[in-house]
Amino acid sequence: MSANGNAALSWLEERPTLPAGVTWGVPWKQGELDRNEPLKLRGSNGESVPVQSWPMAYWPDGSVKWTAHAASFQADLEDGYTLEKGHGVPSTAGLTVKEAADYIEVDTGAIVCRLGRSGTSVIREILIGGSAVCSDGKLVGMREEHHATSGKKTIVEETLQGVIEKTTVEQNGPIRAVVKVQGRHQAPGGGRKWLPFTVRFVFHAEQASIRIVHTFLYDGNPHQDFLKGLGIRFSVPMEGPLFNRHVRIAGDTGWFGESPKGLMTFRLPERQRELYERQTAGASISLDEEQDAGLQALLDDSPEWGDFKLVQSSSDSYTILKRTKEGCSWIRPASGRRSGGLLYAGGEGGGLAVGARRFWEKCPSALEAAGLAGDEAVLTAWFWSPDAPAMDLRHYDTETHVLSCYEGADELRSTPYGVGNTSELTLWCCVSTPNHDTLDAMVREKESPPLLVCEPARYHETRALGLWSLPDRSTPVKSQIEDTLERLIGFYQDEIEQRRWYGFWDYGDVMHSYDPVRHTWRYDIGGCAWQNTELAPNIWLWYMFLRSGRADIFRLAEAMTRHTSEVDVYHIGEYAGLGSRHNVLHWGCGCKEARIGMAGLHKFYYYLTADERIGDIMDEVKDADYATLRLDPMRAYFAKDEFPTHTRSGPDWAAFCSNWLVQWERYEDTSYRDKMLRGLACLKQMPHRLLTGPVFGYEPKTGELFFMSHENYGHHLMICMGGAQVWAEMADLLQDPEWDAMLTEYGEFYNLPKEEKIRRTNGALQGKDWNIPMLSTAKMAFAANRLNDGELAKQAWDFLLRSPYNWSVDIPLETQEVPRQEYVREIREIPWISTNTVSQWSINAIVCLALIGEYLPESIEPRVSV
Structure with missing residues (x-):
């Protein structure tokens, strides 16, 4: 990060080769940028570039936290740019x-x-x-x-x-x-x-x-x-003779290119071949009335191919089809594995190119051009292809399976009513048929839209997305941890491909738990199938991008954000504001909870890209706490008595706080800040502050938490669904010494022996349900950092690196080959793998490196199972 506050920008991936409009976000330290200060964009050549800027979020002191920017690039794009304070050159483009x-x-x-x-x-x-x-x-x-x-x-x-x-x-x-x-x-x-x-x-x-x-x-x-x-x-208007109309369809690596009236007939004289080659290249040709009279007669007799389509029926199979007209059969000119997902159709007056993003990943999809032989062609981008079987959104059974399959509730509340799906397209308006290089560039740039990003150091130093560490290989143990973090990402990248985690409703998610006997994930075991944000894999992936700047990790996190923000949560209906817990179907679990769609999971993508749809979704959940009046998250444990509803300090109230923080920083709406402060005030008055509960009575109208009892639910759920990160961010923003002390107390208390818990609380807390120590290590690190407690820090590292509780990862991380006949194709596996473990281990390791990295042991001993 520049000492003068300037933001150095580079392309997330390769520099665009086509003219490009680009929108991106930049973070600022608290107090660094006044809301009235202008900003300018300068290329690496020193020349200013017109830029449009607007604020996306504010710090508590009123300074700007995130800015969004848009620029339109034509030719001669630079490899890097700098955003700095000052008046830039005005736009003369005239939009x-x-x-x-x-x-x-x-x-x-x-x-x-x-x-x-x-x-x-x-x-x-x-x-x-x-x-x-x-x-x-x-x-x-x-x-x-x-x-x-x-x-x-x-x-x-x-x-x-x-x-x-x-x-x-x-x-x-x-x-x-x-x-x-x-x-x-x-x-x-x-x-x-x-x-x-x-x-x-x-x-x-x-x-x-x-x-x-x-x-x-x-x-x-x-x-x-x-x-x-x-x-x-x-x-799309079709002008000119049929032989000057063209269709282009993306294949695996190249292009299918034809005309409604190709010049190939049963014979191919030299003159005709020359014209045919030019036609196939996309050029407009003209026929000589005398010289080409014979060819014209043949063309008058040849069929007119008016309809073309590309159908991606699965992630591994597409077919290109064409026919002369409706009522006639389709024939198959080509087929392949994974299409680039772009179609162009046009005539002498130009045409339209349509590119569908994630075309094969979100199968079954299709692109279709009909009526090319008429005055007007009709191009259709099918997000769900009518050539595939219809969507079947029914539940997989007529009953729920809580005991055998870890499904979350006895009530069968599996419903897709209110879930969503977002797809992206790019249209290019063309004055002529694009050549192959241009078409290739269109595919690249609709698939990976150009994005300017900051250096990881800027994201880190501004603290605009919380507290995490930059990579550090200064010691052998730190190198081992960094290697493991990278290998875990690589494993999931490979696993998405190995297991074909693709499809319109599935792409972007990963699975929950593994079955080493069948050598597959537990795709058919209720609560062990799709992850649905359980234990915050979104935060894991975004931390890994922020600290590395790697484009492949960004695209992985982007896909998860797009999926989990749409498919795993309800946008309308009875459950609006809530999401569904992990299940065989994304909407299948009877547990509908706020933490699944909390704004803190999605704001990374919003602030990096200024994506309006994610902004909508974060607004949708701002009052998710009211949904608990309709569906009490603790209904299976506590009757609705004197309290309007119930909530757990984590993950429920923590998710509400995540939603309220985003409203406060985006819109400076102090009513949401005050609601959060009201909950904090209630916790401060509890018999043992944050150690109390974690289940409370709750009044959504005021945000009040009411004492019920001690140790009335598992404490690990308070912190493993993103709550630890939300609360740490609250500590940064609120600068409340008592809240800071409460978090410190929690981190120091969590893994005390039962006898010590009893002694410190005069018997009020008996040490019940303080589970899975690894999940608490970020909070232990917080406490160790605040208390300067080296022994607590070393204990946290022990839980992360030497845990005997099987909630840790093997270092070094190794995959093993599955016997050929025991799975449908050759694969490698990690038999113990669990996305819960991987997500939380990675998040906690990244945070602990930031807070207590100096207390790492000199070596990592093999993990002992119990």
Whole structure:
């Protein structure tokens, strides 16, 4: 981090090769940046670059904590940039947003896009130089209803289209503009409106591309409303003879390129071959009336291939298909494994390229171009391909299995009603058919959108995302820990591929517990299948990115954030504000809790990218504590008596605090700060402060916690779901000496012998349910740091590095080969692996290195199992 506060920026991945609009976030130390101070962007060549800046969060003293920035880059991009205080050069690009009665018009200087305010056309049209390259962009879907009559199943299909209810300008230049369109889907001709959607269109000045972020929520009956298809459709004018119209479809490494009227016929004379080669390269050709008369006759007789599609049916298989017209069979020109997920279609007047991000990872997906032989082609990006079986969102059983499968509640509350899914697209408006190099660059840059990032040292020194350590290999033991942290990340990266943790509803999550006998994860054992943020793997991954700056870890954490913030939590309905505990299905567990979707899990991504959708989600959970009135998290243990509801100081109240902290820092809304302070005041009055409980009576209206009893639930759950990190951040922000002392007391008390716990509390605390010492090591480190207690610090390292309780990791970390016939393909495994263990060990190790690194032992002894 620069001594003068300037932020050095570099590209997360390779420098973009196409013109690019880029949005990113930068942290600041408390007191470093006044909200009225201007900022400027300078390239490594010293020249200023126009930049649009806005605040995202504030420190308690009113100074700026996070800023967001947008810039539009054309040619000659630099390898690095510097953000510094001062007035920069103004933008001359001329991005403008105009609001009319029935549409909103965004002019980037390269394209003009008109977005609808009502009806079904979310995109009215896109123009280049006054000519349309796209019109009538609409959301489409297919619903499949199953009926059982006389023992026979019949299927009824119904088409759907998105109906606009509200269009809002969220950001209005001068470099970046965002328009949000909201509505619901409906069958043509009327009927039920359902499947709420939010689609954001992101524009940058001088860019001919548009980023689209599409979110839908499921609000149907899973036993009746089977989604057969879901996507977005665009109409593209087709100009010129059929042989000058082109389609390009991304394959595994190269491109499928054809025309509705190819020049290949049963014979290929030299003159025809030359034209054919030019046509295949995407050039416009012309036929000589005399010289090519024979060819013209052959073309008049040749078939017209009007429809093309790419279907990614699984993470390992796609097919490219084409046909002449509706009512005729599809034929298969090519197939492969993993498509790049981009389709271009256009004629002599240009065309449209549509790129779907995470195309094969979020299978089944498809890209389709129909009607290329007519005046207007229709391009469809299918987030869920209608060529695949319909979504089946029903539970995997008709009952719950608490004892045998570690499912969380006797009530079967498995419902997808209210969960969401977000997909991303990029549109490029093209004046001609792109060449292969340009198409390759489109795939790279829609798949890994260009992002400027700071050095790890800046993220670390500003403390804007909490307390963690930078990598340190100054001693052999520190090197061993760093090696293990890296190998754990590498193991999960390999495991995602080995186990094919892909799919529309699954991509981004990992699994919970391993079965070394079947050599697979316990995918069918209720509470041991999908992780669903259990023990905060999100924080683990983001810490690993922040301390390394590695792009591969960023993309891993990004995918988990996008999934867990959408699929694992409820956005509408009875459980809005809560999420589902780990299960075979992401929404399958009867335990619906606030900690699963707490804002602190997602704010890393928001502040690094300024992603508006994540901002929405963090706002959604600000009042999640009220959801406990509808569903008491302790209903299985305590009757609803004199208290409105119950809450645990952790993970419930800690999750509420996480949500409130984000509201306070983003909007300076002191009502949420005060609600947090009210809870703190209650804890201070408890018989043994934070050691009390952890279950309390709770009043969401005021934030009051009420004493019930001592040791009434497991204390390890207070700190292992992200609570330890939330509370440490509160200590930093609130600067409350008593809160600091309470955290210190907790960390020092947790692993005391039972006899000492009894003595210190005059028998009030008997040492019941203070479990799994490793989970407490970050809090022990906090206490050891505050007390300057070397013995406590050494004990914390013992629990992390020599734990006999099997809640630690093997150092060195080794995988072993699975016998060939014992699994469906060759794999390697770690038989003891548990994502709970890995997440918490990594988080605690990273924090302990920051707080008590000087107390590390000289060597790491082998772990002893008990």
